[in-house]
Structures are given as structure tokens and as C-alpha cells.
Amino acid sequence: MRKRIAAEAVELTRAKDCPGEITTVVLDSTQVILQVHESVGHPLELDRVLKMEEAYAGTSFVGLEDRGRLRYGSGLVTIVADATMPGGLGTFGYDDEGVPARRVVLVQDGIFQEFLSSRETAPVLGEGARSTGAMRASGWENLPLIRMTNINLEPVDGTLEEIIADTGDGIHMTTNSSWSIDDRRVNFQFGCEVARRIKDGRLTELYKNPNYTGITTEFWRSCDAVGGRDEWQLWGTPNCGKGQPGQVARVGHAAPPARFRNVQVGVR
Amino acid sequence: MPGLVGPDEVRRVAEAALDLPGADGVEVLFLHQWGGLTRFAKSSIHQSTWREDTGIRVRVVSQGRLAVAASNDFTKDGARSAATSALEMARVAAPDPLFPGLAPRADVPERHGYDQARASTTPETRSQGVAAVVGQLRAGFHAAGAFETIAAEVALVNTEGQFCYSPYTHATLSALVAGGEGGAGVAEAHAATVDAVDPEDVGRQAFRKAYDSQHPRDLEPGRYEVVLEPMAVGTLVAFLAYVGFGGRAIVEGRSPFSGKEGQVVCAESVSIYDDALSPDTLGIPFDFEGMPKRRVDLIDRGVFVQGVHDRRSAKQAETESTGHALPPPNPDGAFPLNLFLGTGEASLEDMIGATTRGLLVTRFHYSNIVHPIETTITGMTRDGTWLIEDGRIVHPVKNLRFTQSILEALSNVELIGRESALASEFFLAASRVPAVKISGFTFSGKSDH
Numbered sequence: 189m190r191k192r193i194a195a196e197a198v199e200l201t202r203a204k205d206c207p208g209e210i211t212t213v214v215l216d217s218t219q220v221i222l223q224v225h226e227s228v229g230h231p232l233e234l235d236r237v238l239k240m241e242e243a244y245a246g247t248s249f250v251g252l253e254d255r256g257r258l259r260y261g262s263g264l265v266t267i268v269a270d271a272t273m274p275g276g277l278g279t280f281g282y283d284d285e286g287v288p289a290r291r292v293v294l295v296q297d298g299i300f301q302e303f304l305s306s307r308e309t310a311p312v313l314g315e316g317a318r319s320t321g322a323m324r325a326s327g328w329e330n331l332p333l334i335r336m337t338n339i340n341l342e343p344v345d346g347t348l349e350e351i352i353a354d355t356g357d358g359i360h361m362t363t364n365s366s367w368s369i370d371d372r373r374v375n376f377q378f379g380c381e382v383a384r385r386i387k388d389g390r391l392t393e394l395y396k397n398p399n400y401t402g403i404t405t406e407f408w409r410s411c412d413a414v415g416g417r418d419e420w421q422l423w424g425t426p427n428c429g430k431g432q433p434g435q436v437a438r439v440g441h442a443a444p445p446a447r448f449r450n451v452q453v454g455v456r
Numbered sequence: 457m458p459g460l461v462g463p464d465e466v467r468r469v470a471e472a473a474l475d476l477p478g479a480d481g482v483e484v485l486f487l488h489q490w491g492g493l494t495r496f497a498k499s500s501i502h503q504s505t506w507r508e509d510t511g512i513r514v515r516v517v518s519q520g521r522l523a524v525a526a527s528n529d530f531t532k533d534g535a536r537s538a539a540t541s542a543l544e545m546a547r548v549a550a551p552d553p554l555f556p557g558l559a560p561r562a563d564v565p566e567r568h569g570y571d572q573a574r575a576s577t578t579p580e581t582r583s584q585g586v587a588a589v590v591g592q593l594r595a596g597f598h599a600a601g602a603f604e605t606i607a608a609e610v611a612l613v614n615t616e617g618q619f620c621y622s623p624y625t626h627a628t629l630s631a632l633v634a635g636g637e638g639g640a641g642v643a644e645a646h647a648a649t650v651d652a653v654d655p656e657d658v659g660r661q662a663f664r665k666a667y668d669s670q671h672p673r674d675l676e677p678g679r680y681e682v683v684l685e686p687m688a689v690g691t692l693v694a695f696l697a698y699v700g701f702g703g704r705a706i707v708e709g710r711s712p713f714s715g716k717e718g719q720v721v722c723a724e725s726v727s728i729y730d731d732a733l734s735p736d737t738l739g740i741p742f743d744f745e746g747m748p749k750r751r752v753d754l755i756d757r758g759v760f761v762q763g764v765h766d767r768r769s770a771k772q773a774e775t776e777s778t779g780h781a782l783p784p785p786n787p788d789g790a791f792p793l794n795l796f797l798g799t800g801e802a803s804l805e806d807m808i809g810a811t812t813r814g815l816l817v818t819r820f821h822y823s824n825i826v827h828p829i830e831t832t833i834t835g836m837t838r839d840g841t842w843l844i845e846d847g848r849i850v851h852p853v854k855n856l857r858f859t860q861s862i863l864e865a866l867s868n869v870e871l872i873g874r875e876s877a878l879a880s881e882f883f884l885a886a887s888r889v890p891a892v893k894i895s896g897f898t899f900s901g902k903s904d905h
Contacts, residue, residue, distance in 0.1 A: 240497045243600035243632040243642075246821070249904070329507040368824040368857075370836040375857055375903040377834050379826060397827055401857070401901050432495060432602045432630075455859050455900050456832070 206398035208454035212358030221441035231373035246371025261408030271337035276440030338440035415444030472532035473539035491606035559746035575607035592659030597635030641665020681814025690879025703769035704789030722866035730792035800872025857901035
């Protein structure tokens with residue numbers, strides 16, 4: 189890995205900027221987790237949906253009536269919140285309201301199922317609805333807020349190499365460098381450290397300053413490949429901001445690489 | 457209610473850490489803050505917090521090696537223990553050849569930013585402020601935001617004989633109003649005293665924007681003239697500071713201003729400076745390693761003058777510290793916390809009237825860096841954006857994504873407002889900036905609301 193990173197660094201000094209085009213994008217798991225974090229985790233926080241964080245962080249395009257109905261992504265997209273998985277930055281025994289850690293399916297086969305919730309907010313979802321155990325404060329001096337736990341894109345099948353070989357033409361991006369998304373989590377634009385052109389199923393020219401932009405549900409519905417268990421990797425996001433004044437939380441994400449069609453890249 | 461610890465007690469406790477066998481130098485940074493936070497949403501208070509925190513950060517130097525230990529134990533034993541811990545860590549740290557030594561004894565300017573009478577603002581006062589905001593709304597609209605009142609004291613003591621102490625108070629009220637048919641507006645106020653915050657005015661402004669921004673229409677992204685209100689200008693100035701004005705980034709060639717001293721970088725009408733001593737901002741008269749503050753001209757009439765330095769980057773650049781150190785440990789170096797963009801002579805109406813086809817933007821949301829050397833950032837408009845045609849506001853528009861070089865935008869400034877307001881993009885920092893009119897600004901995408 190050290191040799192690859194060093195070689196990429198040298199190559200980046202001579203690389204062209206990622207050109208602007210609409211193409212197929214293959215994201216490695218480090219960037220997929222950022223995509224999950226910003227465009228799935230945050231919009232499914234129930235306090236945002238209920239406008240409790242409207243002034244600063246914003247609200248959500250997802251409504252209470254969307255449970256079990258909204259097609260969030262393609263049939264390959266299953267996303268879970270799992271505060272019980274070993275080793276995650278969002279792993280704990282009990283949340284800050286004393287609710288035991290749980291595993292909750294948020295999106296099943298592309299259909300939105302459940303919000304991240306607290307004891308205070310869960311009852312709006314109907315009689316018997318209970319907290320998903322996501323209420324956490326960043327320290328003794330702050331009130332707990334609904335925060336992500338470990339929000340994971342479940343693995344499907346195949347390796348990154350196989351996805352690229354199956355892609356034909358496109359762009360492969362890796363390692364997040366920049367993130368921006370609107371206050372209802374609809375329009376996003378994310379940047380990566382490095383990209384390579386995929387040509388005839390092979391990685392070719394390297395580009396610097398790659399980015400891509402899209403609309404959350406259009407993007408997830410265009411997902412037509414999700415890597416398998418062998419490439420499913422757990423990462424951490426140690427700097428998740430929310431609240432006013434801001435609270436910083438550590439959250440976890442696991443994901444394999446994934447492929448998305450008809451994506452605008454190279455926005456300058 | 458808590459009160460000030462005061463300079464004498466700070467000195468008494470901190471000096472217990474200074475006489476540390478084996479250390480070549482010791483610095484104690486003291487931070488004591490208390491205050492209340494009243495958050496509201498859907499026109500009701502939903503979170504109310506009172507907190508007080510007293511902390512010290514002890515930086516120890518031993519044979520050119522440095523380490524920092526933090527503690528909330530503000531006693532002589534606590535200070536001594538933190539210093540001992542820092543020394544233990546310093547002994548296993550690599551030497552820093554650029555460490556210039558601790559701040560020497562120097563006079564620090566006077567600055568009065570503490571309001572004794574208002575240091576104990578009550579929850580009732582803040583809730584009355586929230587009620588005043590909500591009182592400005594018509595049926596069908598709701599308000600969300602935060603009203604925070606803070607009192608604090610900061611002090612620095614070191615083995616070079618430097619001692620500085622400054623108490624201050626801050627009050628911040630921000631309010632978003634939303635409702636009607638897709639309307640949203642925002643207003644905020646920052647002041648040294650809570651009396652200087654007018655909740656009715658904040659509520660009135662936010663409601664007016666929300667009311668006027670109903671029924672927003674789709675607008676295709678593209679290149680538009682823009683009139684940016686102070687909150688939006690504050691985002692540009694804060695990100696320019698983040699990517700560019702730090703002395704360490706400049707000397708290491710990582711800043712868009714590296715090697716640009718004396719060169720034209722934007723329009724001649726644009727001047728940006730940092731001045732913590734100005735009564736028009738919320739600053740303290742020394743930095744977090746005890747260097748006195750002073751005004752620093754960063755861009756003077758379009759020409760880049762210099763960045764800001766702490767003692768370490770000043771040594772790197774073979775110059776003097778400008779008094780912009782952040783609390784240790786701080787690997788990023790100096791940062792200007794009290795920026796100003798110089799005012800012009802235009803009114804907001806003048807700027808709108810001078811726009812052929814463009815956008816009036818209240819503020820940006822969730823901005824981030826796309827290309828630091830090109831000073832390109834991206835973000836969304838939010839809480840009130842309107843199309844202007846032939847000098848008149850025509851209708852509100854749905855939110856747009858911008859992807860734009862800040863320096864290119866500042867090179868195309870045509871008019872600058874004669875009034876300014878404090879806008880806070882980053883924690884700890886606030887910029888006093890006017891509205892500006894820019895002849896070309898790139899919007900690269902759009903949202904659905």
C-alpha cells in the first residue's frame with residue numbers, strides 16, 4: 189500500500205484535472221461511506237424530519253409517510269444502522285438515553301423502512317414505535333441529539349476488480365476530500381483525492397481533483413453494482429457535526445465498492 | 457451564577473505549574489466560560505442548556521521538545537499535575553527545530569468586551585427573546601434557532617514573564633423562519649452584550665424574507681450577476697481565510713497567496729484586514745500564546761499584503777508574529793478570527809438596481825473546498841434567494857448550488873455596501889462584512905426547494 193500511495197502521489201503531480209462529463213462512476217468503499225453518511229444517514233435522522241434541527245443542520249426530503257413506500261435506491265441497496273457491530277466508531281452498549289444498542293434496517297432492497305430515532309421522537313411513528321437507540325451527546329455539557337451509529341451499505345457480490353472489468357467506460361474515484369449537500373439532503377457534490385479513467389474495463393489515466401454531483405434518490409436508484417463481503421470494510425467518520433452550537437460525534441460506516449450510472453463528474 | 461475567577465487567582469494557580477524541574481519553559485492557557493443556550497424549533501423552546509467549564513492547557517518545552525496537557529482541575533495541584541504530564545510527554549516527542557520560544561513579556565492593549573451586568577443572563581431573558589422572535593410571525597409560519605449568552609475569561613501565563621488576561625461577554629441570536637408556500641428566511645445578531653441584540657428586529661427580518669420567498673421557481677444553473685448579503689459574503693471571506701491567510705500555509709507553498717506578496721489578487725475596491733481590537737467585532741487583545749493583537753492588512757485595495765502568523769510560522773517566514781496563534785496543540789498554525797471586508801458606498805437597493813439579470817442571495821449552506829489553490833468552493837443557497845431582472849426583484853428561486861473561485865468572485869466586485877454586519881462561518885471566528893455586488897458568479901446545480 190505504501191508503494192502504491194507514493195506512486196500515486198508522484199503521478200498526481202503530473203495529472204490533469206478530472207474532465208467534466210456525465211458517465212458511470214465506481215466509488216471505492218472509502219467514498220461510498222461518505223455517500224451513505226451524507227445522503228442516507230443524515231436525512232433519516234428523525235429530529236431533522238421533525239424540524240428540530242431546521243435552523244442550522246436543516247431538515248430532510250424524507251417524510252413520515254415514506255416508511256415502507258419511498259424507493260430510496262435500486263434493489264441492490266440495503267442499508268442498516270448497527271450499533272452492535274464490533275470495532276465501529278458508532279458502537280456502544282447503550283445510547284445516552286439508556287436505550288440498548290440495536291441493529292435496525294433503514295433501507296431494504298432499495299425501499300426506505302425506518303428512521304434513526306430517540307425515545308422522544310419515536311412515538312410520532314405510531315403506537316408501539318420505539319427508539320432505535322441513536323441518542324448521543326458529544327460530551328457532558330451537551331444535550332443528546334439523534335446521531336448515526338454504524339450506518340452500513342450491506343454487501344452484495346463481486347470485487348472492485350470485477351466491477352471495473354464489467355463497467356466498460358467510466359471513472360473510478362477514491363478517498364473523500366470534500367463534501368457539500370443541501371439543507372434537505374437532496375443536491376450533493378462530493379470531491380475525492382484521486383480518480384482513474386475506466387476504459388474497456390481497465391483502469392487507465394489518473395486524474396486529480398475529481399468530484400461528482402447528483403440528486404440523492406436519483407443517484408441511489410442508479411446503483412447497479414455493489415461489491416461483496418470480501419470487500420466490505422468498516423471505516424470511521426470521527427468528525428460528524430450537528431447541533432447548534434455544533435456537537436462533533438464519531439460514527440462508523442461499513443461498505444463495499446459500488447457503481448452508479450449517469451453521474452455528472454468534473455464540476456468546476 | 458458563576459463569576460469571574462479574576463487575574464490574581466488565575467496567576468496564583470497557574471504559577472504553580474511554572475516552576476517545573478526539567479522544563480525549559482512552561483505556558484499556562486486558562487479558559488473559563490459559562491452561559492446559557494436556548495434552542496427553539498417550530499416556534500417552541502425544545503432545548504435549554506446551562507453550562508460552565510474551567511480549563512487549563514499547559515504547554516511545556518524541554519530541550520526543544522513540546523507537549524500540551526489539558527485539565528479541568530483548576531487548582532494548584534491540578535496545574536502542577538498537568539505540567540508534569542506535559543513534561544513526561546515532551547520527553548518522548550521529536551524536537552521541533554522551528555519552535556521559536558515562548559512569548560516574551562510584552563504589553564497587551566486594553567479591550568473592554570465584558571458586560572458584568574449581562575454576564576448572568578437568565579433563561580427567562582433568552583426565552584423572552586425567543587418569544588419576541590416568534591411574535592413577528594404570521595399564521596402558517598414557524599421559527600427555529602438559538603439564543604446563546606456567554607461570559608468568559610481567558611488568560612495566559614508563561615515562564616518568560618508574560619501575563620495577559622481578558623474577560624468578555626457574547627450574545628448570539630439566530631432565527632430561521634419557514635412556512636407559507638415554501639418560504640424560508642434567516643437573520644442573526646452577534647453582540648458583546650445581550651442588550652445590543654434586538655430579537656424583534658431579528659424575527660422581523662427573518663419573517664419578511666420567509667414571506668417574500670414563498671412560491672420559489674425553478675431557475676437553470678449558469679453564470680449570473682449576484683448581490684450577496686453579509687451572511688453570504690461572510691462565507692466567502694471565512695473560506696478565503698481558511699485556505700489562504702495562514703502564515704504556515706503561505707510559507708510552505710500551500711496557500712493561493714504563496715509568493716503573491718505585493719501582487720494584485722482581486723478588485724481594487726476590495727480590502728480585507730483582521731482587527732481584534734476594533735470595537736466593531738468580538739475579539740480579545742492577545743492570541744493564545746500571549747502575543748499582543750494588532751490590526752493586520754491582508755488585502756489592501758486588491759493587493760495581497762501578508763498573511764497572519766503565530767510565533768512558529770513567523771520564524772519559518774523570517775518575520776514577526778502578528779498575534780494570531782490558536783489554542784495549542786494546533787498543527788495548522790495561525791488563523792485570523794476577526795476579519796473585516798472594508799465597506800463601500802452602495803446601498804442594497806443600489807446593488808439590486810444595478811443588476812441586469814442576477815440573483816440576490818441571503819446566505820450559503822454547507823460550503824466546502826473544491827480546489828484550495830484556485831480558492832474554489834461549493835455550497836448551496838438557502839433561506840431566501842431571488843431573481844433580479846432590470847434592476848428589480850422579480851421572484852424567489854429554488855436553491856442553487858454554486859461552484860466558484862472566491863478570488864475570481866472578488867475580482868469581479870462592482871459595488872460594496874456601506875453598512876456591515878457580523879457573520880460567523882466558523883466556531884470562534886466572526887467576520888464583519890458588507891453586502892457586495894459581483895458581475896459574474898457560477899451556479900453549477902439546483903435543488904428542489
